[in-house]
Amino acid sequence: MFTGASQFAYIGVVGAGGNLWAGAATAALLGTRNALYGMRLATMLQATGLRRFAAAHFVIDETTAMAIARETPADSRYAYWATAIALFALWNLGTLIGALATHLLPNPKALGLDAAPPAAFVALLAPRLRAREPLAIAFAAALVALVALPFVPAGVPLLIVAALVVIYGIRPR
Amino acid sequence: MTGWAPLLVAGAACYAIKLAGLSLPQRFLGAPRVQRIVPLLPVALLAALVATSTFSTGRHLVLDARAGALAVAVVAVLLRAPFLVVVAAGAATAALLRLV
Numbered sequence: 001m002f003t004g005a006s007q008f009a010y011i012g013v014v015g016a017g018g019n020l021w022a023g024a025a026t027a028a029l030l031g032t033r034n035a036l037y038g039m040r041l042a043t044m045l046q047a048t049g050l051r052r053f054a055a056a057h058f059v060i061d062e063t064t065a066m067a068i069a070r071e072t073p074a075d076s077r078y079a080y081w082a083t084a085i086a087l088f089a090l091w092n093l094g095t096l097i098g099a100l101a102t103h104l105l106p107n108p109k110a111l112g113l114d115a116a117p118p119a120a121f122v123a124l125l126a127p128r129l130r131a132r133e134p135l136a137i138a139f140a141a142a143l144v145a146l147v148a149l150p151f152v153p154a155g156v157p158l159l160i161v162a163a164l165v166v167i168y169g170i171r172p173r
Numbered sequence: 174m175t176g177w178a179p180l181l182v183a184g185a186a187c188y189a190i191k192l193a194g195l196s197l198p199q200r201f202l203g204a205p206r207v208q209r210i211v212p213l214l215p216v217a218l219l220a221a222l223v224a225t226s227t228f229s230t231g232r233h234l235v236l237d238a239r240a241g242a243l244a245v246a247v248v249a250v251l252l253r254a255p256f257l258v259v260v261a262a263g264a265a266t267a268a269l270l271r272l273v
Contacts, residue, residue: 001184003191005215010183012222017231020176024183030218031187032211038194039202047195056192112267115242118227119263122243125219126250134216141217142224149229161221162214169210 002088003060005124006030009158012117018155026158037064044068044076058084137165238270 001007006027013023038059044067047055058080067080105111129135144164145157152160194202201207227243228234246263254262 001180001187003187005219006183006187009218009222010180012226016225016229020179024179024186026218027183028186028190030215031190033215034187034191035194035197035202036208036211038191039197039199042195042199045195052195053192056195057188059191059194110268110271112238112242112264112269112271115227115239115267116260116264118223118239118243119246119249119260120256121219121223121226122246122250122263123256123259125216125223128212128216128219134213137213137217138220141220145221145224146228146234149225150232150234154232157225158218158221161217165213165217166210169213170206 001027001031002057002091003031003034004091005061008117008120008124012121013155013158015117016154019153022153022155022159026155026162029159029162033061034059037061040064041067041076041080044073045080046073046077055080058088060087062087137168141165238267241270242267 001010009030010023010027013026014020038056041055041059041064045052045055063080063083066083067076070076070079102108105113108114125138129138141161141164144161148157148160223243227239228236242263245266246259249259249262
């Protein structure tokens with residue numbers, strides 16, 4: 001699962017005591033945007049056969065942003081693969097260090113590490129709030145999740161929010 | 174092994190979504206409703222994650238040092254701080270609030 005927000009969301013749900021499948025569903029729903037990125041990248045990358053299967057793994061926010069900012073398809077391909085290789089290596093190196101080193105921390109809460117996920121989610125959310133509609137949806141989603149939280153198993157508030165977004169988006173206008 | 178199944182399924186789903194984006198004809202993903210709904214999903218889910226990871230422990234709503242950390246993280250984001258600075262500022266705020 002090489003798509004950071006989905007990784008964080010999975011851990012967020014499971015770490016809060018949520019059902020593992022609720023975590024998996026949330027991770028997949030957060031990953032749906034990568035399909036739209038893939039659609040935009042398809043014409044630039046011109047990846048066929050096995051190359052397409054390899055290219056697909058690296059379709060994320062950062063590689064898409066770097067690729068679509070170039071002038072020519074050749075430059076886009078270069079930017080895409082350079083970003084993909086660098087990010088993939090460093091991201092997984094960071095994950096490995098975290099996995100090996102965190103047990104050395106005696107009391108993660110005293111270091112405020114339980115406040116790191118909310119801060120990370122805010123940082124991931126902020127660039128998507130540049131218009132009024134997403135801003136309103138963000139506040140509504142936060143409210144719905146908190147209202148639902150005491151009444152349903154952990155992780156399920158996120159699925160309720162996702163379902164409401166689909167209903168909101170599907171209605172005729 | 175049961176603990177790994179949801180993770181493996183989520184990983185496979187995330188990969189399949191990407192591959193579909195590269196492979197499907199444009200008319201599927203270009204449909205107006207898909208174009209409307211898909212960008213809103215991360216907005217709503219991330220906002221819900223901000224709320225639940227700040228104001229809850231298990232199924233209980235709580236107000237603790239994480240709320241202060243969130244406020245500082247929001248300010249850091251508004252000041253266009255880089256990702257790691259936002260996360261570190263949030264964690265440091267919670268740590269400090271617990272000291273006092």
